[in-house]
Amino acid sequence: MQLCDDKWKPIAFLSMKLNKSQRNWSTYARELYAIYASIKKFRHMLEGRNFSTYTDQKLLIFAFKQKPEKCSPRQLNNLDYITQFSTDIGHVNGKDNIIADALSPIEIDAITTPSKLDYKRIAQEQVNDPELEQLLKSNTS
16 A cells, blocks of 8 residues: 555455465464565565564564564564564454455356357358348458
């Protein structure tokens, strides 16, 4: 978010679908990864700038104060990368974090698509289309 004309406006959005392994991670690990992935994606906009990260995962505001032994190697790598840019993580209530909920990816399986194209029907519709017939008769290229 960027303050523009006394209003906070989004600069960009990022939404990702987690793979099977990532879906098994704890909420803490998934939220930490989301911050890591966001910073990695928007590094070109964040490098050399002061910025704050806000999350509805309250435990993450203490992420940089916890003992390394409590983290998995992946979490340590994520934290290490994040600290190269910022250690300022704030908390926002989940109910107030409307944008994050709106960007939660829908399941691909929930989208219905035709199983296959009916080429015979397409050909028949082309034959019966008066606009296409007129175009073909006009002999223009």
